[in-house]
Amino acid sequence: MTISNAVIGQSGGPTCAINATLAGVIDALAKSKKIDKIYGMINGINGILSDNLKVLNSIFDNRENLKLLKLTPSSYLGSCRFKMPDLNEETDVYEKVFDVLKKHNITYFFYIGGNDSMDTVMKLNDYSKKFNKGVTVMGIPKTIDNDLYGTDHCPGFGSAAKYVATSVAEIARDAYCYLVDSVTIVEIMGRNAGFLTAAAALARCEKLCAPDLIYLPEHPFDLINFLNDVKAKIAQRKNVIVAVSEGIKNKDGVYIAAASDIFENDKFGHAQLGGAAKTLENIVKKEIGCKCRSVEINVLQRAASHFPSKTDLDESFKIGKKAVTYAMGGVSGEMMIFKRADADNYKIEIGSMDIKLIANKEKKMPNDFINARGNDVTKAFIDYARPLIMGEEKIITKNGLPVHLVLE
Amino acid sequence: MTISNAVIGQSGGPTCAINATLAGVIDALAKSKKIDKIYGMINGINGILSDNLKVLNSIFDNRENLKLLKLTPSSYLGSCRFKMPDLNEETDVYEKVFDVLKKHNITYFFYIGGNDSMDTVMKLNDYSKKFNKGVTVMGIPKTIDNDLYGTDHCPGFGSAAKYVATSVAEIARDAYCYLVDSVTIVEIMGRNAGFLTAAAALARCEKLCAPDLIYLPEHPFDLINFLNDVKAKIAQRKNVIVAVSEGIKNKDGVYIAAASDIFENDKFGHAQLGGAAKTLENIVKKEIGCKCRSVEINVLQRAASHFPSKTDLDESFKIGKKAVTYAMGGVSGEMMIFKRADADNYKIEIGSMDIKLIANKEKKMPNDFINARGNDVTKAFIDYARPLIMGEEKIITKNGLPVHLVLE
Numbered sequence: 001m002t003i004s005n006a007v008i009g010q011s012g013g014p015t016c017a018i019n020a021t022l023a024g025v026i027d028a029l030a031k032s033k034k035i036d037k038i039y040g041m042i043n044g045i046n047g048i049l050s051d052n053l054k055v056l057n058s059i060f061d062n063r064e065n066l067k068l069l070k071l072t073p074s075s076y077l078g079s080c081r082f083k084m085p086d087l088n089e090e091t092d093v094y095e096k097v098f099d100v101l102k103k104h105n106i107t108y109f110f111y112i113g114g115n116d117s118m119d120t121v122m123k124l125n126d127y128s129k130k131f132n133k134g135v136t137v138m139g140i141p142k143t144i145d146n147d148l149y150g151t152d153h154c155p156g157f158g159s160a161a162k163y164v165a166t167s168v169a170e171i172a173r174d175a176y177c178y179l180v181d182s183v184t185i186v187e188i189m190g191r192n193a194g195f196l197t198a199a200a201a202l203a204r205c206e207k208l209c210a211p212d213l214i215y216l217p218e219h220p221f222d223l224i225n226f227l228n229d230v231k232a233k234i235a236q237r238k239n240v241i242v243a244v245s246e247g248i249k250n251k252d253g254v255y256i257a258a259a260s261d262i263f264e265n266d267k268f269g270h271a272q273l274g275g276a277a278k279t280l281e282n283i284v285k286k287e288i289g290c291k292c293r294s295v296e297i298n299v300l301q302r303a304a305s306h307f308p309s310k311t312d313l314d315e316s317f318k319i320g321k322k323a324v325t326y327a328m329g330g331v332s333g334e335m336m337i338f339k340r341a342d343a344d345n346y347k348i349e350i351g352s353m354d355i356k357l358i359a360n361k362e363k364k365m366p367n368d369f370i371n372a373r374g375n376d377v378t379k380a381f382i383d384y385a386r387p388l389i390m391g392e393e394k395i396i397t398k399n400g401l402p403v404h405l406v407l408e
Numbered sequence: 409m410t411i412s413n414a415v416i417g418q419s420g421g422p423t424c425a426i427n428a429t430l431a432g433v434i435d436a437l438a439k440s441k442k443i444d445k446i447y448g449m450i451n452g453i454n455g456i457l458s459d460n461l462k463v464l465n466s467i468f469d470n471r472e473n474l475k476l477l478k479l480t481p482s483s484y485l486g487s488c489r490f491k492m493p494d495l496n497e498e499t500d501v502y503e504k505v506f507d508v509l510k511k512h513n514i515t516y517f518f519y520i521g522g523n524d525s526m527d528t529v530m531k532l533n534d535y536s537k538k539f540n541k542g543v544t545v546m547g548i549p550k551t552i553d554n555d556l557y558g559t560d561h562c563p564g565f566g567s568a569a570k571y572v573a574t575s576v577a578e579i580a581r582d583a584y585c586y587l588v589d590s591v592t593i594v595e596i597m598g599r600n601a602g603f604l605t606a607a608a609a610l611a612r613c614e615k616l617c618a619p620d621l622i623y624l625p626e627h628p629f630d631l632i633n634f635l636n637d638v639k640a641k642i643a644q645r646k647n648v649i650v651a652v653s654e655g656i657k658n659k660d661g662v663y664i665a666a667a668s669d670i671f672e673n674d675k676f677g678h679a680q681l682g683g684a685a686k687t688l689e690n691i692v693k694k695e696i697g698c699k700c701r702s703v704e705i706n707v708l709q710r711a712a713s714h715f716p717s718k719t720d721l722d723e724s725f726k727i728g729k730k731a732v733t734y735a736m737g738g739v740s741g742e743m744m745i746f747k748r749a750d751a752d753n754y755k756i757e758i759g760s761m762d763i764k765l766i767a768n769k770e771k772k773m774p775n776d777f778i779n780a781r782g783n784d785v786t787k788a789f790i791d792y793a794r795p796l797i798m799g800e801e802k803i804i805t806k807n808g809l810p811v812h813l814v815l816e
Contacts, residue, residue: 010585014581014582014585043586043587046587072581073578073581073582074578074581074582074584074585075585078584078585078586078587079585079586080586080587081586162808162809165808165809166714166809166810167708167712169809169810169812170481170482170708170711170712170713170714171707171708171711173422173480173481173482173711173812174422174481174482174707174710174711176482176486177418177422177451177482177483177486177487178451178486178487178488178489179451179454179486179488202807202808202809203809205806205807205809207812207814208812208814293707295706295707295708296704296706297708298703298704299579299582299701299703300575300578300579300703300705300708302582303578303579303581303582304575304578305578306574306578306714306715307714307715307803309808386807386808389808389809390807390808391808392803392805395715395800397800398613399610399613399794399798400570400573400610400717400794400797400798400799401570401573401574401577401610401611401613401797402574402577404577404581404615404616406615406616
């Protein structure tokens with residue numbers, strides 16, 4: 001049996017589950033008899049290009065570190081946003097990559113990331129095949145946006161969804177404690193795909209109707225309809241909670257933050273600096289006149305790791321492990337995917353799919369997840385998303401705060 | 409033995425521990441042989457004025473509800489911001505209050521709140537004494553700002569501090585994963601008292617230097633010094649994390665968001681809509697030119713209850729119970745306080761203090777908690793604050809989310 005080395009990288013925006021996947025890959029590689037050294041790319045593909053690799057084996061001989069890694073947010077190895085050039089136009093970068101891989105006797109390449117990262121996986125696999133480099137290249141999904149094609153859902157989404165729904169419920173409790181009428185607009189990430197904003201709906205239960213309205217980038221946003229929706233809700237209850245995607249656009253495809261000057265008479269004094277929620281806050285104050293505040297959940301929705309979904313972290317770990325099994329079995333140029341084997345009694349199977357069917361595509365909320373008026377989600381979405389946020393992890397703390405594993 | 413009734417109210421901004429105190433009061437009253445009915449004021453003193461009281465006994469015969477109440481954020485009974493008129497100027501309101509108390513045979517009045525609420529406690533106690541109403545009036549502190557005089561710290565602060573420090577650490581991990589130089593400015597609540605912003609420093613550990621800089625409302629904010637501080641930090645490391653209080657002011661006492669036009673050449677096109685962090689973000693971009701983003705932790709720092717400090721919740725419960733013991737023992741017109749009996753091996757004793765020494769006063773960060781340049785806290789602050797964030801609670805969840813107790 002030939003023994004060689006493997007490399008793993010992380011790319012794109014961080015999530016609180018991308019390190020759980022890394023932990024899965026490391027765990028499986030460490031147990032494989034085919035693998036000697038496990039290298040980590042420092043800052044994704046940049047780590048290859050600058051020959052900045054770190055041997056990880058000894059760090060994770062300590063199983064406690066593997067456990068900590070699973071609970072650490074952001075990208076343990078560092079991330080990057082790097083677009084590989086066209087294979088036929090510029091070969092220098094590819095030669096550099098494969099020179100470094102050869103130098104370190106690396107024949108397995110794992111890349112954890114989103115749409116852009118899968119483009120890298122596809123191109124490196126194409127190059128390896130075209131020039132018989134003998135490198136197995138595998139992609140593993142991650143993204144809080146849940147917008148990768150081919151997989152039932154993405155690792156990282158469940159934990160972000162749980163954080164968003166938890167936070168929206170807490171924001172609602174905060175708003176409800178006063179007697180004064182109010183509108184609270186919560187802005188959630190996802191410029192093109194509305195899954196994470198939609199996840200705010202998971203906050204609803206028999207004791208909570210918030211969010212009362214939900215606006216997603218998949219449905220054209222109409223200001224008049226919005227104001228009418230809000231007025232109708234205020235007539236029903238004192239405190240209205242609205243969830244909006246950062247990416248809501250009007251029917252012409254213009255972001256609301258940019259399009260709002262149709263409501264501005266005093267253009268020169270009130271340039272809009274904020275995002276969608278801030279813009280809508282100003283419009284509600286002006287057009288409805290009630291107390292209104294906006295809350296951006298901001299980077300915390302992708303960085304918070306102190307209340308993750310156990311389902312998400314466990315699945316993220318498993319899909320990492322399985323990627324190694326597949327790669328060792330001869331699969332290359334594929335992305336690992338989740339398939340929902342049973343929707344009624346949530347059951348997931350892990351498989352893989354040709355990376356060409358996935359790279360550079362973007363999945364959006366399907367029509368049957370959004371109501372006709374475009375101001376709410378459907379039961380089909382709730383049924384889809386609920387299982388992904390289930391379960392809690394015991395957080396490892398020191399001095400009162402979660403412990404993160406840091407690469408040194 | 410005379411048997412009478414008691415009433416409890418919550419007032420001011422919500423915290424994630426104010427219901428733990430409520431739970432303590434209810435628990436002790438339920439066990440007292442002197443008390444028959446336990447009334448809750450709906451929306452603080454408004455609930456008395458409108459005779460909107462709710463009998464709580466039967467709800468909390470179920471011990472599970474008491475446990476859930478302890479973990480529920482915001483004000484279970486609803487809150488208010490109501491300033492009692494001067495006792496000598498307007499007596500109608502006082503007569504109304506004591507008429508309603510008499511109607512329900514209420515002789516014990518408990519009010520959980522901040523500075524303004526303690527003003528209410530003081531005035532009601534004065535009125536009761538002056539006109540021999542025989543009502544015992546007790547105040548119990550709460551505030552995330554930690555700005556109440558007379559007590560070592562306030563219930564609610566520890567959990568907010570834990571949430572802020574946890575979030576700042578997560579925001580830092582998020583910033584660190586990229587190669588590009590960046591400044592992240594995190595805005596934290598506290599318009600006049602900097603305790604909660606200072607709590608960001610608790611995030612620091614041997615593996616984390618964030619936040620690199622901390623600016624508090626107690627120290628005049630100087631823009632030139634700030635820019636020099638940031639430049640010096642950027643020279644040391646790629647990603648700089650800054651914690652600023654929403655209430656930072658320049659030497660003339662003007663809020664930075666309002667004062668920033670000294671940096672604006674194009675006044676008319678760039679009216680500042682945001683707060684302190686957004687203002688500083690724009691200034692850093694313009695004056696230093698690096699990537700800069702601002703994050704407002706916003707209402708979540710007072711509303712988040714999914715990662716509270718166990719020390720805070722336990723103490724908040726105990727101070728509520730003790731308030732009942734004191735009231736039954738004949739104490740009136742006092743606020744319950746924490747005294748640090750042992751600083752080295754954190755130990756708290758609960759006592760009370762004359763409300764006149766507390767009401768309408770505002771505690772600020774003492775000088776020895778702030779460094780000389782006014783851009784950081786001292787070890788003395790860390791030693792003071794660390795014990796308050798210790799310990800975690802097991803969160804009760806359903807369908808993947810924390811369960812909140814809701815008054816029906």
